Amino acid sequence: MKQKYFRILSVIFLSAILLSATLLNLNCQKKLKDFNVVVIVIDTLRSDKLDAYGYEKITAPFLTELSKKSILFENTFSASSWTSPATASIFTSLYPFQHNVLMGLLAHINAKKKFPDIKIDRIPEEIETMPEVFKKAGYATYAISDNFNIGDKQGFDQGFDKMITYGYKGAEQVNSDLFSWKEEIEKNGKYFLYLHYMDPHGPYHAREPWYKDPGNRKLEPLVAYDSEINYVDSYIKKAYEKFGWDKNTVIVVTADHGEGLWDHGRQGHGYSLYREEIQVPLIIHFPGGAEGKRVIPNVSTIDILPTLRDIIGLKKSDKDEGWSLLPLINGEEEKFKNRYLFTYLWKRIEIVKEIKSTIYRNFHFQNRIPKKKELFNLLLDQKEKKNLYFKMFKTAKKMERQFEKFFNNCKTYKKDSVNYKLNKERLEKLKTLGYVQE
Ligand SMILES: [Zn+2]
Numbered sequence: 001m002k003q004k005y006f007r008i009l010s011v012i013f014l015s016a017i018l019l020s021a022t023l024l025n026l027n028c029q030k031k032l033k034d035f036n037v038v039v040i041v042i043d044t045l046r047s048d049k050l051d052a053y054g055y056e057k058i059t060a061p062f063l064t065e066l067s068k069k070s071i072l073f074e075n076t077f078s079a080s081s082w083t084s085p086a087t088a089s090i091f092t093s094l095y096p097f098q099h100n101v102l103m104g105l106l107a108h109i110n111a112k113k114k115f116p117d118i119k120i121d122r123i124p125e126e127i128e129t130m131p132e133v134f135k136k137a138g139y140a141t142y143a144i145s146d147n148f149n150i151g152d153k154q155g156f157d158q159g160f161d162k163m164i165t166y167g168y169k170g171a172e173q174v175n176s177d178l179f180s181w182k183e184e185i186e187k188n189g190k191y192f193l194y195l196h197y198m199d200p201h202g203p204y205h206a207r208e209p210w211y212k213d214p215g216n217r218k219l220e221p222l223v224a225y226d227s228e229i230n231y232v233d234s235y236i237k238k239a240y241e242k243f244g245w246d247k248n249t250v251i252v253v254t255a256d257h258g259e260g261l262w263d264h265g266r267q268g269h270g271y272s273l274y275r276e277e278i279q280v281p282l283i284i285h286f287p288g289g290a291e292g293k294r295v296i297p298n299v300s301t302i303d304i305l306p307t308l309r310d311i312i313g314l315k316k317s318d319k320d321e322g323w324s325l326l327p328l329i330n331g332e333e334e335k336f337k338n339r340y341l342f343t344y345l346w347k348r349i350e351i352v353k354e355i356k357s358t359i360y361r362n363f364h365f366q367n368r369i370p371k372k373k374e375l376f377n378l379l380l381d382q383k384e385k386k387n388l389y390f391k392m393f394k395t396a397k398k399m400e401r402q403f404e405k406f407f408n409n410c411k412t413y414k415k416d417s418v419n420y421k422l423n424k425e426r427l428e429k430l431k432t433l434g435y436v437q438e
Contacts (some may be wrong), residue, residue, distance in 0.1 A: 032286065033313050036249040037134060038193045039304070041090065042232055043083065043147050044201040044269060046258030047076065047281040049229060059229040062237035063253060063283065068292050070251075070285035071329050075298045075378075077341055077359055078257045081277035082107070082270040083149045084121070085344070086256040086301065087196070091129045091156065093305040093320035095342055097407060099123060100415040102346040104149040107270070109427075111348050118348065119417035123155035127413055128319070130305050131159030134192035137314055142185050146174050146198035147256075155416065160194075168198045171235035178239060186243075197235070200228030200259075202268060207231035222261055247287075250311055252304055255280035263383060273343050273357040273366050275376075275384050286311055290329050297336040298359050299325055321410070337361065340402045356407070358399040363392075365399035373400070 047053045052064040052072060079089035084104035085096035092099045101121040103111070111118050123129060131141045143156075143163040150156045151165030162184075164177060174197055185191050199205075204224035211227035214220060236253070245251055260266045263276045271277070280301065289311070302322035309316060310324035328336050338361075345355040357366045362379040366372075375396040376384040389396050 032250070032311060034190055034248070035286070035312065036191050036193070036245070037139070037252075037308060037312065038195070038243075038245060038249055039090075039130070039252045039308075040236060040254070041087065041194075041196045042200075042229075042236075042253070042255050042281075043196065043198045044257065044259045045229065045232075045255035045281060046261075046276055047255075047279050048276075049226060050281055052283070053281060057226055059226050060233035062233045062240070063281070066240070066251075066253070066285060067283050069246075070283045071290050071293045071295060071325075073282040073284075073295045073299050073325070075296065076254065076280050076282035076301065077298060077343055078255070078278045078280050078301050079343055080345055081257045081273055081343070082345065082347075083147055083256050084154055085346075087147075087150055087156070088123050088154070090254070090256070090301050090304055091131070092123065092127050093130075093302045093317075093322040094127070094413075095302065095321060095410070096344045096346070098321065098410055098412050099127060100413055101154060103348070105153055106149065107347060107349065114350060115348060119419055120153060122153075122416040122418055123158065124413040124416040125155070125158070128317070129156075129158050130308070131192060131194065133159070133305070133309065133314065133317075135159045135161070137312070139190050139192040140185065140188045141192045141194075142181060143194040143196070144174050144177055145194075145196035146170070147196050147201070150196050153418070168201065171197050171199050171232045174198075175235050175239055179242060182243065195239070196256075197232050199232040200225050202259075204228055205231075221267070225259070225261065250286040250308065251284070252308070253281065253283040253285075254301055254304065256301075270345065270347065272368070273345055273355050275364065275378065275382075278343050278357070284311075284325070284329075293329065295325075295328055297328060297333055298339065298341055298361075299323075299328070299336070300341045319411070340399070340406070342403055342406060356400075356403050358403045360399050360402070363395060363399065365396050365403075367400060367403070375399070 049055050050060050051058045052067040078086045080086040080096050082104055084101050088099050088101035089096060096102055101123055103121060108118055108120050135141050141160045143160045145151060145165045146169055148167035157163045204221050206224045207227035210230035214223050257269050258277045258279055259269050260276050264274050269277045303325050306320040306322045306324040310326040341359040343357045347353050354369045362377055364376045364378050366374045373389050375388040375392055
């Protein structure tokens with residue numbers, strides 16, 4: 001008899017625990033459902049230039065402070081090394097050869113000289129973009145982009161209640177517009193906000209008080225690049241404090257792509273898929289989200305959208321090519337360790353150029369079509385100087401095959417494009433910024 005009572009009591013006790021755990025869980029989900037979502041993209045920011053990622057200089061004290069309260073992904077790769085394809089991948093959770101936004105506005109302008117009929121790539125309407133996902137979920141949706149490419153011409157405005165785009169006015173201007181919208185953004189409850197800061201994109205400004213003359217002309221642009229990071233970091237801090245994003249907000253900080261700083265002979269981006277052009281920061285902050293955790297396995301910027309859906313409690317989409325990183329945050333590393341990630345660059349300026357790259361564990365395979373194939377060990381050769389393609393032919397081939405298999409079988413969307421002409425004034429401005437080559 002005693003035993004029977006004991007059994008009944010145990011069942012009641014266990015049920016009570018299960019019920020309270022479920023309620024707690026529901027409670028948690030409900031709360032996050034009402035959270036704001038802020039996605040901040042810092043153009044051209046390579047992760048190894050941030051002190052939070054081990055850089056010897058303090059370039060972003062605010063992001064370091066934020067990362068201590070957040071989850072920092074140590075090995076995040078962009079889907080491309082150009083603004084438009086890379087940002088379209090963040091917006092769609094698709095690789096560039098799937099959404100087919102392959103070149104930005106300025107690249108099109110340059111290509112037009114050689115190919116007069118070339119049109120401008122747009123995100124196809126049939127793809128549900130990140131702002132559209134949040135609009136549908138009842139969010140007020142706002143965006144400020146300081147990169148000329150990220151605007152209505154290429155379809156980045158889809159799903160935003162309000163979006164403003166300009167061409168490199170700097171973080172001070174972004175914040176000034178943002179602050180003037182504050183009341184409007186906050187008045188209807190939860191909001192989705194996309195901020196695309198342009199600093200530290202070239203031409204690099206020597207930002208005071210951070211810029212210190214290195215007394216060496218070769219080092220000047222490198223020191224200026226660093227000072228641009230300090231500059232944008234200080235403005236992100238101001239926005240964070242002004243809006244109180246430490247409460248009721250999920251924040252993602254990342255970059256569209258990195259920057260070659262003469263690592264492989266060139267300065268800039270959109271030239272290659274070497275690590276310096278594709279490895280970007282990724283910091284995700286949400287209350288209760290494993291504060292100070294640093295995640296090692298490779299992830300992609302196409303993972304941001306499914307992760308946000310998961311954190312907020314929105315329905316998963318089988319159209320997302322990326323993976324939710326929530327299981328990884330919760331320690332389920334195994335399947336992430338064996339994942340193949342891809343990056344892609346396609347351009348038609350003088351001739352058509354295509355670069356395909358695969359990241360798998362600590363290896364990076366780059367296929368510069370038609371003939372240059374390279375394999376690097378990301379752990380032992382961080383600067384990617386030692387090509388192991390012939391030495392580790394089997395590994396390279398396997399990675400190449402994985403890319404081709406995915407490339408040939410994945411779902412792709414019909415290319416959407418429009419004719420577009422820049423007005424004279426805008427063209428002149430872009431020339432002075434060094435965007436348009438004569
Ligand atoms: Zn960019």
